[in-house]
Amino acid sequence: MDRARLLRLAGLVTGILAAVSLTIGREPGVGPALSVAALVALLSAGLVAADRTVARPDTTGVRTARLVRRRLVDVVPLGPAIGVVPLVVALSGLLSVTSVASTPHTHSDFTPPNPNDGRHIGCLSGGMTQSGPWPGWFYAIPVLTTVGVAIVVAVVALRGVLARPVVESAALSGDDYRRRTASAIVAALGVVVAVPLAGAAYFTYSVLGQPLVCDEPVVQETRPWLVALIIIAAAAGAYYAARLVFPPAAVASPRAAVVAVR
Amino acid sequence: MSDDPLIMIDPGQPVPPYVQIRDQIADLVGAGELAEGTRLPAVRQLAADLGLATGTVARAYQELEASGHVTTRRGGGTRVAAQPGAASRRRAVIVEQHAREYVESVRRLGVAPDEAIEAVRTAFGNL
Numbered sequence: 001m002d003r004a005r006l007l008r009l010a011g012l013v014t015g016i017l018a019a020v021s022l023t024i025g026r027e028p029g030v031g032p033a034l035s036v037a038a039l040v041a042l043l044s045a046g047l048v049a050a051d052r053t054v055a056r057p058d059t060t061g062v063r064t065a066r067l068v069r070r071r072l073v074d075v076v077p078l079g080p081a082i083g084v085v086p087l088v089v090a091l092s093g094l095l096s097v098t099s100v101a102s103t104p105h106t107h108s109d110f111t112p113p114n115p116n117d118g119r120h121i122g123c124l125s126g127g128m129t130q131s132g133p134w135p136g137w138f139y140a141i142p143v144l145t146t147v148g149v150a151i152v153v154a155v156v157a158l159r160g161v162l163a164r165p166v167v168e169s170a171a172l173s174g175d176d177y178r179r180r181t182a183s184a185i186v187a188a189l190g191v192v193v194a195v196p197l198a199g200a201a202y203f204t205y206s207v208l209g210q211p212l213v214c215d216e217p218v219v220q221e222t223r224p225w226l227v228a229l230i231i232i233a234a235a236a237g238a239y240y241a242a243r244l245v246f247p248p249a250a251v252a253s254p255r256a257a258v259v260a261v262r
Numbered sequence: 263m264s265d266d267p268l269i270m271i272d273p274g275q276p277v278p279p280y281v282q283i284r285d286q287i288a289d290l291v292g293a294g295e296l297a298e299g300t301r302l303p304a305v306r307q308l309a310a311d312l313g314l315a316t317g318t319v320a321r322a323y324q325e326l327e328a329s330g331h332v333t334t335r336r337g338g339g340t341r342v343a344a345q346p347g348a349a350s351r352r353r354a355v356i357v358e359q360h361a362r363e364y365v366e367s368v369r370r371l372g373v374a375p376d377e378a379i380e381a382v383r384t385a386f387g388n389l
Contacts (some may be wrong), residue, residue: 059313060273066266066311067287069298069303069339164308 006048009245015039033142036196040150043188044052055167070162075182087193095140102136135200143196154189183247190240198233201226271312283322291331293356294349302340
């Protein structure tokens with residue numbers, strides 16, 4: 001395995017381990033709110049370190065450039081990039097619903113409304129003690145904000161890749177490098193969205209399955225859908241993780257942005 | 263190998279880099295190598311590829327716009343402008359101009375015409 005793949009793999013593994021270690025535990029603390037940020041930071045570190053293994057051309061001697069405009073659509077893998085969109089929609093939708101559900105119940109005649117701390121579920125069928133950790137607004141806001149920032153950073157990074165000059169060789173052309181790097185960035189973004197989606201769906205499923213929590217039929221009917229969401233998010237996460245570590249071989253392109261002057 | 267037009271920057275030349283960029287693009291436009299409407303690379307991209315500051319490439323583009331070789335629209339990038347006259351005629355004029363410059367240079371060195379022509383053949387063979 002080459003060094004760049006190893007560095008991306010290291011970023012992925014440490015990122016997921018950090019995210020999981022911040023999330024596990026029965027007490028709904030602040031850890032899960034920071035887990036996606038930790039994942040983003042470590043994945044980004046892996047990508048940046050991998051990028052540094054590709055040499056930049058010498059800027060002191062004679063150098064040439066092709067007068068060809070490079071565009072994002074030429075380097076970004078369309079399918080995987082589009083695939084991130086439904087994941088973002090699903091994550092936003094799920095966390096919006098769970099945020100609303102974390103509002104304190106007001107339907108109980110027996111107990112006063114529980115505090116709305118955004119980490120527990122307030123059931124309409126209530127009267128029972130609230131249950132958690134629940135992916136309410138306390139976690140939804142930082143997670144969605146982090147994902148939003150990650151999307152912006154990914155777009156900026158992709159634009160940076162377009163302008164990045166490289167030393168071309170028989171093994172790696174400038175366009176090969178840009179396609180592989182863009183593919184890795186999109187894959188990292190897919191992981192950043194899929195992991196919290198799987199986690200949020202799992203915790204939602206888990207809490208709704210606890211006894212004496214939300215015994216309304218509609219709540220129980222959502223559990224199979226949550227299982228489907230967990231499976232889809234896990235599969236998407238595995239797919240993007242594989243693409244991150246093993247970006248598909250770039251198609252040979254006639255375009256080469258920089259030609260090394262010998 | 264691609265047929266995309268190339269430009270070259272030689273820091274050893276007495277001419278500033280922005281002039282080298284400007285003159286090479288102007289020649290490519292004049293000779294019809296860059297067709298009307300062709301979008302040039304973004305300033306940032308070309309600057310990075312050539313290892314220059316973005317201001318250097320931006321200045322070259324500004325001068326090309328002032329001379330009517332390109333047009334720049336906000337959000338539309340920099341495109342090659344329509345050029346008057348037939349491309350073949352403009353191309354011939356540019357080639358003649360460069361040939362004249364070459365001849366003047368080698369004559370100053372006392373080079374005979376045959377020797378100069380042979381040097382051109384050799385140079386083409388080395389490309």
